[in-house]
Amino acid sequence: MNSRRDFLQKMTASAVAFSFFPRSGSATMNELSDQPYQGPVLRVAIMGLGSYGSRVAEAMQTCKKAKLAGVISGTPSKIKDWQSKYNIPEKNCYNYENFDRIKDNPDIDAVYVITPNGLHREQVIRVAKAGKHAICEKPMALNAKEGQEMIDACKKAKVKLLVGYRMHFEPKTLEIIRMRKDGELGKVLFFQGLSGFRIGDPNQWRLDRKLAGGGAMMDIGIYSINGARYMIGEEPIWVTAEETKTDHVKFKEGVDETIQFQLGFPSGAVASCLSTYTMNNLDRFFLNGEKGFAELQPSTGYGPIKGRTNKGELTHPHITHQTVQMDEMSGIILEGKQPIVPVDGEEGLKDLKIIDAIFLAAKTGKKVDLKL
Amino acid sequence: MNSRRDFLQKMTASAVAFSFFPRSGSATMNELSDQPYQGPVLRVAIMGLGSYGSRVAEAMQTCKKAKLAGVISGTPSKIKDWQSKYNIPEKNCYNYENFDRIKDNPDIDAVYVITPNGLHREQVIRVAKAGKHAICEKPMALNAKEGQEMIDACKKAKVKLLVGYRMHFEPKTLEIIRMRKDGELGKVLFFQGLSGFRIGDPNQWRLDRKLAGGGAMMDIGIYSINGARYMIGEEPIWVTAEETKTDHVKFKEGVDETIQFQLGFPSGAVASCLSTYTMNNLDRFFLNGEKGFAELQPSTGYGPIKGRTNKGELTHPHITHQTVQMDEMSGIILEGKQPIVPVDGEEGLKDLKIIDAIFLAAKTGKKVDLKL
Numbered sequence: 001m002n003s004r005r006d007f008l009q010k011m012t013a014s015a016v017a018f019s020f021f022p023r024s025g026s027a028t029m030n031e032l033s034d035q036p037y038q039g040p041v042l043r044v045a046i047m048g049l050g051s052y053g054s055r056v057a058e059a060m061q062t063c064k065k066a067k068l069a070g071v072i073s074g075t076p077s078k079i080k081d082w083q084s085k086y087n088i089p090e091k092n093c094y095n096y097e098n099f100d101r102i103k104d105n106p107d108i109d110a111v112y113v114i115t116p117n118g119l120h121r122e123q124v125i126r127v128a129k130a131g132k133h134a135i136c137e138k139p140m141a142l143n144a145k146e147g148q149e150m151i152d153a154c155k156k157a158k159v160k161l162l163v164g165y166r167m168h169f170e171p172k173t174l175e176i177i178r179m180r181k182d183g184e185l186g187k188v189l190f191f192q193g194l195s196g197f198r199i200g201d202p203n204q205w206r207l208d209r210k211l212a213g214g215g216a217m218m219d220i221g222i223y224s225i226n227g228a229r230y231m232i233g234e235e236p237i238w239v240t241a242e243e244t245k246t247d248h249v250k251f252k253e254g255v256d257e258t259i260q261f262q263l264g265f266p267s268g269a270v271a272s273c274l275s276t277y278t279m280n281n282l283d284r285f286f287l288n289g290e291k292g293f294a295e296l297q298p299s300t301g302y303g304p305i306k307g308r309t310n311k312g313e314l315t316h317p318h319i320t321h322q323t324v325q326m327d328e329m330s331g332i333i334l335e336g337k338q339p340i341v342p343v344d345g346e347e348g349l350k351d352l353k354i355i356d357a358i359f360l361a362a363k364t365g366k367k368v369d370l371k372l
Numbered sequence: 373m374n375s376r377r378d379f380l381q382k383m384t385a386s387a388v389a390f391s392f393f394p395r396s397g398s399a400t401m402n403e404l405s406d407q408p409y410q411g412p413v414l415r416v417a418i419m420g421l422g423s424y425g426s427r428v429a430e431a432m433q434t435c436k437k438a439k440l441a442g443v444i445s446g447t448p449s450k451i452k453d454w455q456s457k458y459n460i461p462e463k464n465c466y467n468y469e470n471f472d473r474i475k476d477n478p479d480i481d482a483v484y485v486i487t488p489n490g491l492h493r494e495q496v497i498r499v500a501k502a503g504k505h506a507i508c509e510k511p512m513a514l515n516a517k518e519g520q521e522m523i524d525a526c527k528k529a530k531v532k533l534l535v536g537y538r539m540h541f542e543p544k545t546l547e548i549i550r551m552r553k554d555g556e557l558g559k560v561l562f563f564q565g566l567s568g569f570r571i572g573d574p575n576q577w578r579l580d581r582k583l584a585g586g587g588a589m590m591d592i593g594i595y596s597i598n599g600a601r602y603m604i605g606e607e608p609i610w611v612t613a614e615e616t617k618t619d620h621v622k623f624k625e626g627v628d629e630t631i632q633f634q635l636g637f638p639s640g641a642v643a644s645c646l647s648t649y650t651m652n653n654l655d656r657f658f659l660n661g662e663k664g665f666a667e668l669q670p671s672t673g674y675g676p677i678k679g680r681t682n683k684g685e686l687t688h689p690h691i692t693h694q695t696v697q698m699d700e701m702s703g704i705i706l707e708g709k710q711p712i713v714p715v716d717g718e719e720g721l722k723d724l725k726i727i728d729a730i731f732l733a734a735k736t737g738k739k740v741d742l743k744l
Contacts, residue, residue, distance in 0.1 A: 189618075189630075189651050192564070198662075242612050242739070246561075246640035258561075260634050260644050268618035272632050272644050279561050279660050288651050290570075365739045367614070 037064045042330035044135070045070030045092065045108045047099070047123060048115035049078040052137065055302070056114065057086060059322030065330035070108050072099045103130035110135055110333060112164070116211040117218055121146040128157035133333050137164045139222050139355065140348030142213035147352040151345040160333050163348035165226065166325040167300055168341040171316035172307035173230070176287065176294040177340065179309065180233055186291030189269045191231050193224025194284045195300065196258075196276035202250045215255035217355060221275025223300040224285075225354050228263050228271035230341045231287045231294075235372040236263035236271070239354060241361040246278060261358045409436045414702035416507070417442030417464065417480045419471070419495060420487035421450040424509065427674075428486060429458060431694030437702035442480050444471045475502035482507055482705060484536070488583040489590055493518040500529040505705050509536045511594050511727065512720030514585035519724040523717040532705050535720035537598065538697040539672055540713040543688035544679035545602070548659065548666040549712065551681065552605055558663030561641045563603050565596025566656045567672065568630075568648035574622045587627035589727060593647025595672040596657075597726050600635055600643035602713045603659045603666075607744040608635035608643070611726060613733040618650060633730045 044066055046053050060068045070092030071082050079093050094102060102108055110133035113123050121141045127134040134154060140163050141147045154161035167173050179185055197220060205211040212218050229235060241261040251257040257278050263271040274282065285299040292310035299305065304318035331337035341347075350372045357368040416438055418425050432440045442464030443454050451465050466474060474480055482505035485495050493513045499506040506526060512535050513519045526533035539545050551557055569592060577583040584590050601607060613633040623629040629650050635643040646654065657671040664682035671677065676690035703709035713719075722744045729740040 190646060190648070190654070192566075192646075194564075240612065240614050240737075242634050242636065242642070244636060244640055244642050258640075258642065260642055262614050262632050262634075264614065264616060268616055268630075270614070270616050270630065270632055270646075272646060274562060274564075274642075274644060276562070280662070281665075282562070282660065288654065290652070293653075365612075367737045 039065065040330070040334040042066040042326070042334055043069035043107055043109045044326070045072055045094070045102065045111045045132075047072035047111050047113045047127075049073045049075065049082060050114065053112075053114040056112065056322045056326070057082070059320045060326050061086075062320070062323050063326050063330075065334075066326040070094070070102070070105070072096065072102075072111065100126055100130050102127075102132055109133060110160075113137060114164075116205045116208075117213045118142055118211040121150055124150045124161065125153040128154045128159050128161070131157060131159060133160045133162070135162045135164060135329060136348070138226075138348060138351070139213065139218050140345065140352060142218075144349060144352040144356050147345065147349040151349060154345060161345035162329055162332065162343050163345065164325065165341070165343045165347065166321040167223070167227070168230065168339055168343050169324045169328050170303075170305055170321060171319075172296060172305045172314045173299075174340055175314055175316060176296065176307060176309065177230060177233070179292075179294065180231070180287065180289070184292060184311075185287065185289030185294060185309075187267070188232055188287060188289040189267075190286075190288040191228045191269065191271040191273075192284070192286040193227050193271065193273040193299075194282040195220045195222075195224040195227075196274060196279045196282035198280045199250075199277040207250065207252075207255055209252065209254040212255070214355070214359065215251055215257060216275045216277035217256050217259055217358065220277070221256075221259060221261075221273070221358075222351055222355065224271075224273035224275060225261075225263075225351050225358075227285050227299065228273060229350070231285060232265055232269050232271065234265040234267060234269065235350065236265055236354060236370050238264040238367050238369050239357045239361050240367045241358045242365075243362040251277070256359075256362075259358060259362055261361070263354070411437065412702070412706040414438040414698070414706055415441035415479055415481045416698070417444055417466070417474065417483045417504075419444035419483050419485045419499075421445045421447065421454060422486065425484075425486040428484065428694045428698070429454070431692045432698050433458075434692070434695050435698050435702075437706075438698040442466070442474070442477070444468065444474075444483065472498055472502050474499075474504055481505060482532075485509060486536075488577045488580075489585045490514055490583040493522055496522045496533065497525040500525045500531050500533070503529060503531060505532045505534070507534045507536060507701060508720070510598075510720060510723070511585070511590050512717065512724060514590075516721060516724040516728050519717065519721040523721060526717060533717035534701055534704065534715050535717065536697065537713070537715045537719065538693040539595070539599070540602065540711055540715050541696045541700050542675075542677055542693060543691075544668060544677045544686045545671075546712055547686055547688060548668065548679060548681065549602060549605070551664075551666065552603070552659070552661070556664060556683075557659065557661030557666060557681075559639070560604055560659060560661040561639075562658075562660040563600045563641065563643040563645075564656070564658040565599050565643065565645040565671075566654040567592045567594075567596040567599075568646060568651045568654035570652045571622075571649040579622065579624075579627055581624065581626040584627070586727070586731065587623055587629060588647045588649035589628050589631055589730065592649070593628075593631060593633075593645070593730075594723055594727065596643075596645035596647060597633075597635075597723050597730075599657050599671065600645060601722070603657060604637055604641050604643065606637040606639060606641065607722065608637055608726065608742050610636040610739050610741050611729045611733050612739045613730045614737075615734040623649070628731075628734075631730060631734055633733070635726070 072094040111127045112135040244258040258276040284297040287294045294309040307314035444466040483499045484507040616630040630648040656669040659666045666681045679686035
């Protein structure tokens, strides 16, 4: 097992991208050779050293085109730990008061904001004003209004804004998207997304409306929203939603426990999704076409993803999602590469518009029309 | 293969019921012995000799407690065929004009109405008035008002009214119900039902509003409605629904092509279902509990049903559903047996009330409260 894992970890993202997607044509001879990578490297500072930030940092250790270069945190002891663990120089360490000074640091290209949702807007705008590219964890913000402000700020500052959609680079997911695009599934009419787990500690920020902007929907339901869009390959034109709450103590006003939502698409395709913090291990995408079907289960966990279609099981090897994501984001930011599924601010904004509509539909009980 | 199939076909329904459900205690020593069955036999006339009627007739050939004794049809040539095939005496043959005379026939106990939905109400009421027990194919009628009238007529005539819910006797389905009842799945919070196939001939009665009472919902969607109830084990208290139509020629006004619907239950459990005449091979039930899950796929086809739970695959052998159904219905009618999941008129009426609510919810876009 270990040698296989080592092998997978050591495979470079571009080599993998080439072998999985021969049509993309993004790999160069240099990238396919055994010679050390000599192209541009994205130097990233991570803002927010929590559990997901730690996961990204670990994954970046095997990146080829991206490098952990700095940290931003409000906890000096965490900064110390990361400095020694990842050999980060003092001059690349910031706190939330002084990080605007990053503008004068020529050794940082981008800041990856991995903080509670309610802080994203202000922090990304500050990153943009400091002239650094921003990568923001999803959901991009608390609502579409905030998301638009972030996009505007990054445009004005002429920096790129990307959102941490790691599944957009996942090989089995991309293979299904390719099959759908190439007509191998026939006309696609139905998508189902089940996204849920049983949330633990009732005092975490994810259950605090001000910091999270909601409950399960902002955290896990967004995977089904985003998945419906990239699996079907269209933008929804309406949404309906129904909310259910069984625990009013854990899930306070404005913090959703369970929401079922439905999306309608221009072609007549429909999506039926579940977002919940009360049921364990719900992580399944199902796409049904006139000629075939595709299933991902688990569909969005940290991996390995399992996929099968009417033609059989997908066997693409697992590579740590965040490693691939950061290498690919380096290519997008530094080399102007175009990902197969977008990961920019506009992409994040679409999900926020849908979330706004889901909350409205759940509250009013009415179908809400969308124009994305 | 053949010997196994023969073996399964020859197994008596009661022996099977005994081996699968040792707790039911309904089997007697006599039923378990190798001696020929000597208990009461339900003598059934089938009304409507179409493809499903033919399937039931074939299945009844291996019944122990039920016997095909008569036919009612508007097509003399079909009656002739069935007479010779199943050795049915002339005196047990009727047409739609004269079948009220069945009242004077001591050799018929019950009539199984297998005609287009729009005819059920009148025909079942005539069967009741003739003093015969009525078995009615599902949906029981076009709407709840009609269903109630049928129940009232059968009560007044002191005959039994059963609805053709063959899945209520299906071993894998019943095993999952047992697991849920015994708490092996923990608290159940989510059910998904996908019910659909691509309908062929646009001129069939199932696409005629007057005869069918709708489209996919009356024919195939009802499986997800009924399944949600028996899998969760509660009655829904609200419903929402969204209709999508891509083919307005094939699916005329009042004939539904695709409806997504959601049900809410008193415990906080929710169901998310799809009913469609446009997507092929959708036949999946999924039940998610706090401690485990259960999946049936196919879940309602003529068989074999496939089931798995968190504990592994279900291995109960397949027996033709209609054979088991008719043997069990004989026990219900002649011996007063109580099925694990009801199959009476009240059960059919509940589904009709839900269908009425789904159509209303789809039309108005509003959540509809239910009291079943």
